[in-house]
Amino acid sequence: MRGPRGAGPGAEVAGFVDDFRAFVAGTLADAPAPGPETVYDDEHPLWEKFRAAGLANWWLPARHGGPGVPLRVSVDLIAELSYHDPGFAFAAMLPILGSRMLEFYGTAEVADRYLGEMAKGGTFCAALGSEVVAGSELALTATTFRREGDHLVVDGEKAFSTNLAFGRFCLALARNAEDHRDFSVVLVPADTPGFEPGPRWLMSGLHGTGTYPATFTNCVVPAANELSGNGLRVLEVGLNGSRILMAAIAIGIARRARDLSMEYAGNKQLGGRPLTQNAVFAARMGQLEMELESLKSVCWRAADEYDALYAREDAAAAFHGQGVLKSAVMAKMHCGQTGWRIVSAVSEGFGGLGYTEAHPVQRLLRDMRHISLVEGGDDVLRELTYGRYVRHASRRG
Amino acid sequence: MTISSGEIVADLHELSDQLDLDLEEVEVSGASSLENDLGMDSLNLMDFLVFLEKKYRVKISDEHLNDVETISDIVHVLNEISPAAAGPTGDAAA
Known part of the structure; x- marks a missing residue:
């Protein structure tokens, strides 16, 4: 670990850091630069090597089957990935956005299930906040959810979400259709009928990342998929x-x-x-x-x-x-x-x-x-x- | 039963951690401005309103909020719309 601050990683984290650096030096450094068409999804050969080395989703805690690498160490790891390939670094780290929401505010059962799969399989999740009209004003979010018995029904359109098309689940910000001040984040599994990622946005940079819009049309998910909190x-x-x-x-x-x-x-x-x-x-x-x-x-x-x-x-x-x-x-x-x-x-x-x-x-x-x-x-x-x-x-x- | 400013002030103190409000050195009263004295932003205010709606079993419309600036204003709105309130006005001086 670089730098003077922090207590330093434990032995397990230190071993993980060694493996991570071996991947960077032995694989990523020699990999071809991504082009505009490249997408680091979970079938890309580079991601398969990353996953096979047990490096994906490295921040997931031990109770969910991950290595539990602290963010302080992750800063240095991301800097090393991005030295060679910023797009790979972005795709690899972005699932922390969705997974931390689920880890903190999901029910124990739902968090165990989905985060356990992420840790075990090195798979992706995605988060959806942005909408075309609301822009940065998230309080204007138009995507809605409504509670129907033991289920939630999600409807709406989202503009940008990286890793969405191949994420195993996504976490979408939505407004209660019956109470405009009630916002929730709802977990939607990728195979939910009515959930449809749109065509990939071609970005100016960060080649290798896949970013997509999405629509939700009468998407029915279990009520337990609603995260607690505003x-x-x-x-x-x-x-x-x-x-x-x-x-x-x-x-x-x-x-x-x-x-x-x-x-x-x-x-x-x-x-x-x-x-x-x-x-x-x-x-x-x-x-x-x-x-x-x-x-x-x-x-x-x-x-x-x-x-x-x-x-x-x-x-x-x-x-x-x-x-x-x-x-x-x-x-x-x-x-x-x-x-x-x-x-x-x-x-x-x-x-x-x-x-x-x-x-x-x-x-x-x-x-x-x-x-x-x-x-x-x-x-x-x-x-x-x-x-x-x-x-x-x-x-x- | 009329809702008093004192109750709302107590609610605010109870919620201060959850709302990330720093009230330790602030003397909160009915006259306190939600924005200028208590440091509430739109997200704090939304959380606070959702709390009040649940506690007092009311629906506070956006129209009600047009003239809300202080805790007394909130008390006034709650007493206007709350079925639990006996009178139409709040106890702003409490």
């Missing part, structure tokens, strides 16, 4: 983990950008000397390293706070009370913005070459951009930050 807050809780790991993707991308620059500069002559001996280049790289350290710091801090809450006996209630973790939002915003500045500056160092489609730095630019856009764009998060942590003096940092 659905809006339950979704906020789920997003804490995925936002921190999304931020951590920036660490890997920034490292890759730095190493591409150093490799280029080692072979590039300027004024009869290697570029690595140029003062302007040196200043740029010094700046990059400082900014890269700041990415690591905000991710570690957020992950430490998350792990401390997670370790509490009343973790589900404690997370529900807080909803959004300020440190998770700060990490995502900081890493998205600073990461973008890092990769943009690096791309300038390549001159016209850095603007060519096939150059790796172009891929890094497109991949980095998602951090400021997905799971709450920066303007949405700025407004949230102002409302919750600035407007009232007692909450200011």
Whole structure:
């Protein structure tokens, strides 16, 4: 594990980290880069190797059959995945969003069943919050559920959900059809009649990820599939983990950008000397390293706070009370913005070459951009930050 | 039976952890502004309203909320619509 903070992983987690790094160095590093058509679903050869090595869904706790790797360690693991393949990193970590909601707020029976399958089979789940009209205003969610005896009936349309088409189940935010203030998150198994993923969105970056819309038409699920708690807050809780790991993707991308620059500069002559001996280049790289350290710091801090809450006996209630973790939002915003500045500056160092489609730095630019856009764009998060942590003096940092 | 501000204040203190409200250094009274004094955002308010609807077995419409700014305003609305309330006005001074 990198970095000075944290108590350090136990022996089991340390062994897991070794296996994870062996996969990164021995398999992922040599894998071909994904193209626009690539989807890392559970039949993709790379995912099959990841799963066969027992690495998928590594945050799932031991009581559900997972290795229970803390988020603090996960930050470093995601940074290592994203150094080679940010799309693979995103697809691999995103099930934490749905699984943590289920772990905290699902009934014991439902959580055991579905999370146990995820741990055992290395399969995916997906979460559905976004809608076309509601956009970032989740309180305007139009997808509904209604209670009919021992069942729930879900109807509506969702806009974006990564891993949806091959997830074994999804967790959808819906509004009670009979009470517009009552929101719940409902687990819908993939084989439920009336549940239909739409055609895949083609994304500008993060190749390898599969993101889809979905429709729910009279989807009938058991009443026990309704998670407890206010659905809006339950979704906020789920997003804490995925936002921190999304931020951590920036660490890997920034490292890759730095190493591409150093490799280029080692072979590039300027004024009869290697570029690595140029003062302007040196200043740029010094700046990059400082900014890269700041990415690591905000991710570690957020992950430490998350792990401390997670370790509490009343973790589900404690997370529900807080909803959004300020440190998770700060990490995502900081890493998205600073990461973008890092990769943009690096791309300038390549001159016209850095603007060519096939150059790796172009891929890094497109991949980095998602951090400021997905799971709450920066303007949405700025407004949230102002409302919750600035407007009232007692909450200011 | 009239619902008092004191009851609603007690409800708020009971819910403060669940709503992530920091009330330790706030003197909560009927005159307290939900947004400016108690730091409620739309999500806190929604949670609070759902709690009140269940406890007092009422439905608070969006129209009722148009003029709600303080705890007294909430008390007033509850006393207007609650079948349990004996009178039409709340005890804002409690």
